[in-house]
Amino acid sequence: MSKELLNKQDIDRILARIAHEILEKNKGTGNLCLVGIQRGGVHLAGRLSKKIKEIEGNDIPVGSLDIAFYRDDLNIRTEQPAVRKTSVPCRIDDQKVVLVDDVLFTGRSIRAALDALMDIGRPANIQLAVLIDRGHRELPIKPDFVGKNIPTSMGEVVRVVLEEEGAKDTVTIE
Amino acid sequence: MKLSSKDLLGIKELEKDEITLILDTASGFKDVLKRDIKKVPALRGKTAVNLFFEPSTRTRTSFELAEKRLSLDVLNLAATTSSVAKGESLIDTSLNVQALGADFMVVRHSSSGAPHLLSRNVTASIINAGDGINEHPTQALLDAFTIQERMGTIEGLKIAIVGDIVHSRVAKSNIYLLKKFGAEVRLIGPPTLVPEEILSLGVKRYHDMELGLDTVDVVMMLRIQKERQTGGYFPSTLEYFRFWGLTSERFASAKKNAIVMHPGPMNRGIEIASEIADGSQSVILDQVTNGIAVRMAVMFLLAGIRE
Numbered sequence: 497m498s499k500e501l502l503n504k505q506d507i508d509r510i511l512a513r514i515a516h517e518i519l520e521k522n523k524g525t526g527n528l529c530l531v532g533i534q535r536g537g538v539h540l541a542g543r544l545s546k547k548i549k550e551i552e553g554n555d556i557p558v559g560s561l562d563i564a565f566y567r568d569d570l571n572i573r574t575e576q577p578a579v580r581k582t583s584v585p586c587r588i589d590d591q592k593v594v595l596v597d598d599v600l601f602t603g604r605s606i607r608a609a610l611d612a613l614m615d616i617g618r619p620a621n622i623q624l625a626v627l628i629d630r631g632h633r634e635l636p637i638k639p640d641f642v643g644k645n646i647p648t649s650m651g652e653v654v655r656v657v658l659e660e661e662g663a664k665d666t667v668t669i670e
Numbered sequence: 671m672k673l674s675s676k677d678l679l680g681i682k683e684l685e686k687d688e689i690t691l692i693l694d695t696a697s698g699f700k701d702v703l704k705r706d707i708k709k710v711p712a713l714r715g716k717t718a719v720n721l722f723f724e725p726s727t728r729t730r731t732s733f734e735l736a737e738k739r740l741s742l743d744v745l746n747l748a749a750t751t752s753s754v755a756k757g758e759s760l761i762d763t764s765l766n767v768q769a770l771g772a773d774f775m776v777v778r779h780s781s782s783g784a785p786h787l788l789s790r791n792v793t794a795s796i797i798n799a800g801d802g803i804n805e806h807p808t809q810a811l812l813d814a815f816t817i818q819e820r821m822g823t824i825e826g827l828k829i830a831i832v833g834d835i836v837h838s839r840v841a842k843s844n845i846y847l848l849k850k851f852g853a854e855v856r857l858i859g860p861p862t863l864v865p866e867e868i869l870s871l872g873v874k875r876y877h878d879m880e881l882g883l884d885t886v887d888v889v890m891m892l893r894i895q896k897e898r899q900t901g902g903y904f905p906s907t908l909e910y911f912r913f914w915g916l917t918s919e920r921f922a923s924a925k926k927n928a929i930v931m932h933p934g935p936m937n938r939g940i941e942i943a944s945e946i947a948d949g950s951q952s953v954i955l956d957q958v959t960n961g962i963a964v965r966m967a968v969m970f971l972l973a974g975i976r977e
Contacts, residue, residue: 574974578694615707
């Protein structure tokens with residue numbers, strides 16, 4: 497049984513709000529860059545940068561981060577994760593980096609992403625924006641910007657589908 | 671998608687989509703190699719032992735660097751300084767290395783099939799770093815990666831391999847790989863070094879450089895292995911260069927944007943002229959850099975195979 501939690505319009509409104517929150521907290525776009533975690537986070541980071549441009553009128557750098565080499569489950573998985581592109585188009589040293597992901601769950605991906613970012617440079621600070629926070633954290637990680645908090649049980653699956661992957665925007669739980 | 675075996679013994683044993691997986695993964699590692707911090711924690715806590723029963727500098731250092739950049743612990747065993755010199759058998763050596771806790775054994779041996787023998791006797795992942803005149807799979811993988819990087823694809827390209835095919839494990843691995851990817855493979859060299867039997871691999875054979883290089887996209891030069899030339903395969907290295915050396919005049923037969931490759935170490939003035947080796951169409955040093963990324967990809971993917 498699958499139930500829709502967010503539709504295209506909901507996602508769009510949430511991203512508009514998060515874009516405003518990012519600008520409010522950082523007092524504009526100075527030294528700001530967005531880095532999305534492969535794959536959903538990359539698309540969301542791209543959309544956020546468009547929203548930010550609509551509001552402030554300037555472009556901010558957007559990067560993509562693949563965390564395959566930093567995962568903590570490489571020893572127990574039965575298959576290596578697919579390796580996707582890491583491309584951070586600016587020096588992140590002394591920049592304010594907003595890490596963007598689709599679903600925040602145990603926090604382990606974020607831990608891996610933090611390590612991956614630290615190997616690329618030394619940001620002034622790192623903030624975390626997520627579309628969905630579904631709880632069940634296993635590490636002390638807390639997002640700065642949350643689209644929607646959704647209480648879930650461990651066994652449920654939250655699926656974020658985005659237009660960039662070829663289907664229509666939707667977030668479902670099953 | 672994952673590899674089907676714990677070992678990388680040869681290109682012959684790999685499916686095309688397994689090769690594609692390795693090459694795609696390698697491009698992720700190439701990104702890592704461009705950073706200031708060129709190391710990832712992916713294989714932390716695992717151990718690689720490089721077992722080189724035959725001299726090698728470049729392949730061994732490339733593997734060693736790949737291993738270190740994956741955060742593996744690395745041990746180098748060279749035949750001349752180890753118990754092998756005292757008469758220990760190959761299998762006993764490998765069992766001892768395994769007892770030390772090796773997860774990977776990178777093996778180079780002068781006997782074809784040595785890595786295959788080890789793979790049946792140990793549970794560690796065996797990676798063939800060159801066995802006799804059989805295969806050198808990671809060289810073919812890094813060559814394929816370099817061709818894809820420059821030309822976008824391998825399918826449909828005309829690729830000439832020039833030199834001592836009969837003794838070359840690099841040539842064999844490349845032929846297997848390039849045929850799987852739908853390239854036209856031409857072998858060029860004297861009849862003594864490019865025997866008729868090789869035609870069974872679905873390749874074309876030329877004994878004339880100009881004819882063989884006509885409109886090719888890629889020229890892969892092989893090293894004239896002086897240590898294997900005791901059988902009188904050609905009269906002299908000087909004469910070899912006159913007939914089969916890659917010079918600017920001969921390279922003009924290839925396509926305008928053709929690239930030149932060489933697995934190293936090069937013999938300038940024997941198989942390749944310096945103006946070509948150092949020219950703008952030479953990708954010889956790219957091959958060296960790409961070798962690290964490809965070897966990282968192989969080890970990363972093999973680490974995911976659990977029996």
